[in-house]
Amino acid sequence: MSSFLKRKSVIAFIVICLAAIFAPLLLPGEPSRVVGAPFARPLWWNLRLPANEEFYCDERGLAFDWDKLPPSVFTLTGRVTADPEETVEVVWVTPKNEFTLATLSGQSEYWLNLDARDMLFKQKLGLPLIGSGASRLFPSQGSYQLRLDGVDSANLELSLPGGRTGLLGTDQRGRDVFTLLMYGIRTSLIVGISATVIACVLGLAFGLAAGYIGGLTDALIMRAVDVLLSIPTLPILMVLAGIWGKGLWQLVFILSIFSWMGTARSVRSLVLTVRESPWVEGLKALGAKRSYILWRHLVPETAPIMLANLALGVPGAILSEAGLAFLGLSDPRLISWGRMLHEAQSFGAFTEGAWWLLLPPGLGIVILCLIFLDMGRWLEEKIDPRLGGGGDD
């Protein structure tokens, strides 16, 4: 057991489980919260890109120096009060030119909601309609100024979501990719492990039935195994996910009914050999009941195979879940790695070159699968020492 705990994959598995449990508690805010501009790069990627900047502005205006690339979004929101007789002008002064963002008159109170992505706003300022308005409002490095002419009081917020946010940037909706990644572990683990557990229980039941009862039961079950093994799984999983809904537990159920066959086969062959062994014969001669032999002797005998099958089955379930989610056949509200890849592909991660949307979930799946494969292989070696390690056959 101690050698098991020293195994690197086991340590990694424990770390991942802890992350799955505690990350949602430690990470601030909901995963669906918008934290920055869409497709913002990771914070550490390019230091010349601005991070998220927010400025508060009262009636005296605002002045600051800017030494980075332009932000991706420019929004100015808030409340301004003024004498109804006066004309209010909100002026954006850049090192090169001036923009009159808004001209207001006739009221004592105004609510501003200016966004450089807004077509009408761009048209009014004479900015090109295609492309980012924010980059035109930040033509170069230097000192910038927001001037408010003719106001009594102002309570404005200038929000400049930058091109980089968070550990792993943001997705197409401005959500934090790192948070999504952490929440995604849970889905993969829950689906992978529970689908495999159910499949193993099914496989054990069918394998025991086939091996111990024999006869017609055996023939029927093994025929079903052959048929299920010779049908391509993904198409049928797609159809089932389409018909039976896309929730987490439906997915678990669908995956488990199509992955018990391997376990059933190995349990059956084990039962066939054990059934004929002298000690079972002896038990029978002593008058032991069939159910007693089955539960007290045969089932414990299958335990090592079951454990190895469990660990080796999880990667398959994780990959299937990811595949279905990638095809868009999962609940859109359920955050999973496959779903992240689906959204990356569907919502323009390619045109943005957004590798930070692609690599983290994909590598996450790979690492999780490798961990389970390694644990499973270790268990297999323990069960069957003849297999030996790696290269020395």
Add this chain to the structure above:
Amino acid sequence: MKRRWLTGRILSSLGVLAAVLVLNFLLFRIMPGDPVSTIIDPNFSPEAKAHLRALYGLDKPLVQQFFIYIRQMLTFRFGLSFLSGKPVWDELLSRLPGTLALMASSMVFSSVLGIWLGVKAALNRGKFIERLVLRAGAITASFPGFFVQLVLLMLFAREFPLFPLRGSVSVPPPDGGLTLTLDYVWHLALPVFSLTLMGFGGWALYVRNLMVRALGEDFVLMARARGLSESRVVYGHAFRTILPPILTILLMSVPGLVSGAVITESVFSLHGVGTFLLEAVSGHDYPAAGAAFYLLALMTVVSNFFADLVYGMVDPRVRIEGENR
């Protein structure tokens, strides 16, 4: 003797096909809700609803529906798609060559590369190539194919635009037979490459294990003792004995290949049966989805049957085994 074995194989394939048909029928009948709910508006009058149900034969008893369905499936009359209103079979037929080309070429490339590497690894125990094969086999099993394909797309279609980002053919398609063929090949190159990349590892590992065992047999020692050339020993003696199990794995790889093709077509937006299935499932077009699933399963059953036939030809022991059954 041989005829009996052949009948057995045909019967077994027909059995799988029957199971697929029953499964397909049940899937769409036991689902919650009304199969035509996607095309019937709740506001329709009862007469209109009844008319539509009669049009799709849903007013008949289940047993009668089943026989009608079997006849439709066996004659490939899948009816009209809910989504496009066009015949499903025409649509599937136009997509079949693309899927078959993708599957066949990736199967050929990955098996040839895998077998070659596997034999090399078995001959060079403990060297770099063996370690490569052992690693590749384990790693490719845990890489989701679509992820690798997305990375390849990002690298070779966006960063270094050598290959097209999507589609089976350029829009508009180029004129002339040769240019058109080359255009198809160009669009298929990256999908086939990715499937080969994902597929060769398993082959190589399997062939290496078989070959290591075969090379340890007495008859190989005997062949060497007779002074035969190394290539003759390897390919003429050892490799020939592992040919039947290789064909078995060929047979067993077909269902996985179909699954791989479905997801690959979605990643690369190829014009194939897989994308049709996905569109039908996403659009709740169940008759079309059922037809696409049936076609994919049929492809598997047919290729399994042929693999079985070839296996029987290569391995004389099969016939004896079949006789005992």
